[in-house]
Amino acid sequence: MTNEKKLELLAETMDLEAEDITADKVLSDIEEWDSVSAISFIAMLDDEFGKTISAGDLKRCKTVADLMEQMEE
Amino acid sequence: MKNPMDLSNKYILITGASSGIGKATAIYCAELGAKVVLMGRNTEKLLETKKLLPGEDHQFFAMDFRTLLGNSVRRDYLSELFGQITAGDRKLDGFVHCAGIASVMPLKSLTIERLHEVMSVNFYSFIEMTRNYLKKKNSNDGSSIIGISSVLAVRPREYELAYVASKAAMDAAVPVIAMESAKRRIRVNCIAPGSVNTEMAANMAREYKNQNFQEKQKKQSIFGWQQPEDIAKVCAFLLSDASRAFTAQVLRPDGGYR
Numbered sequence: 001m002t003n004e005k006k007l008e009l010l011a012e013t014m015d016l017e018a019e020d021i022t023a024d025k026v027l028s029d030i031e032e033w034d035s036v037s038a039i040s041f042i043a044m045l046d047d048e049f050g051k052t053i054s055a056g057d058l059k060r061c062k063t064v065a066d067l068m069e070q071m072e073e
Numbered sequence: 074m075k076n077p078m079d080l081s082n083k084y085i086l087i088t089g090a091s092s093g094i095g096k097a098t099a100i101y102c103a104e105l106g107a108k109v110v111l112m113g114r115n116t117e118k119l120l121e122t123k124k125l126l127p128g129e130d131h132q133f134f135a136m137d138f139r140t141l142l143g144n145s146v147r148r149d150y151l152s153e154l155f156g157q158i159t160a161g162d163r164k165l166d167g168f169v170h171c172a173g174i175a176s177v178m179p180l181k182s183l184t185i186e187r188l189h190e191v192m193s194v195n196f197y198s199f200i201e202m203t204r205n206y207l208k209k210k211n212s213n214d215g216s217s218i219i220g221i222s223s224v225l226a227v228r229p230r231e232y233e234l235a236y237v238a239s240k241a242a243m244d245a246a247v248p249v250i251a252m253e254s255a256k257r258r259i260r261v262n263c264i265a266p267g268s269v270n271t272e273m274a275a276n277m278a279r280e281y282k283n284q285n286f287q288e289k290q291k292k293q294s295i296f297g298w299q300q301p302e303d304i305a306k307v308c309a310f311l312l313s314d315a316s317r318a319f320t321a322q323v324l325r326p327d328g329g330y331r
């Protein structure tokens with residue numbers, strides 16, 4: 001999957017405009033990244049990549065790029 | 074003079090707009106100044122509704138909600154459809170889900186397929202449409218979502234399990250959606266009519282033949298049968314700023330159901 005498509009999916013899970021999200025953004029600086037979007041992210045990984053992420057792995061994600069790294073089949 | 078139910082410049086999406094309550098709601102909203110997007114199954118009937126709308130810039134899209142079930146292609150179609158509706162950064166100010174089907178079937182003959190069909194048109198589509206509506210790119214803050222439920226959700230009739238359950242599901246879901254949309258001050262409510270003179274009611278009378286359905290239903294309510302326009306007015310109220318304090322409610326324009 002292209003990085004562009006990944007960013008699009010992430011924008012969708014956080015209900016952001018695609019242009020408001022970039023790989024270098026720090027998650028704690030994104031107002032929309034909260035416990036609810038974290039749940040949506042987990043669901044999206046499952047739906048799109050058939051993948052389960054552990055709470056520990058998710059906690060270690062600090063940036064949008066870290067989330068994108070998780071988005072592999 | 075002030076009109077508290079003024080809808081001018083509001084952009085409203087209505088399902089079930091080809092007939093009955095949805096059609097009356099589309100007309101009434103357009104009369105109050107709204108631009109409306111009509112949805113239904115039947116293109117010809119949608120065109121007919123569109124012709125009756127005062128003002129310009131109204132649009133319509135035909136879609137059969139039964140195709141939503143277990144079909145991710147159709148789900149993507151819905152998000153594309155919202156893309157078309159909101160093209161040019163035009164966001165919606167309201168969504169009214171009037172699409173619905175009745176179903177009379179004793180439990181012993183109620184197949185899972187039939188139950189799915191009724192749930193798809195009456196309830197799943199409401200949730201899928203609402204989910205898409207609530208994306209920030211599709212709707213304005215402070216806007217309004219309405220599900221057309223039924224008195225039968227709380228005053229059930231035998232042999233209508235699928236219908237009753239689909240409407241009770243809607244009543245139950247609405248407060249949850251209201252809480253989840255509160256941050257954007259989007260209001261989410263149900264309207265639960267009693268007996269309304271529409272095609273659906275005429276079909277029911279046919280299904281309950283020999284049982285004097287019309288007369289029986291009339292006696293169920295102090296005011297007897299309601300007209301589609303009576304429900305349309307309550308929709309307009311919930312879409313307008315006059316109802317700013319209403320969320321997570323079920324409004325009951327049922328003429329005093331007893």
Ligand SMILES: NC(=O)c1ccc[n+]([C@@H]2O[C@H](COP(=O)([O-])OP(=O)(O)OC[C@H]3O[C@@H](n4cnc5c(N)ncnc54)[C@H](OP(=O)(O)O)[C@@H]3O)[C@@H](O)[C@H]2O)c1
Pocket residue numbers: 088089090091092093094095112113114115116118136137138139170171172173174175194221222223224265266267268269270271272273274
């Ligand atoms: N009439 C009553 O006494 C009464 C009482 C309480 C609640 N309600 C509720 O009010 C709502 C409107 O009912 P109504 O009386 O106005 O009925 P109606 O005249 O039969 O209209 C039903 C509408 O739903 C649409 N629809 C049906 N199946 C669909 C599908 N598979 N996909 C997409 N759209 C579909 C129809 O589109 P097409 O015309 O294109 O097929 C039509 O526009 C319903 O939810 C009903 O349960 C009605």
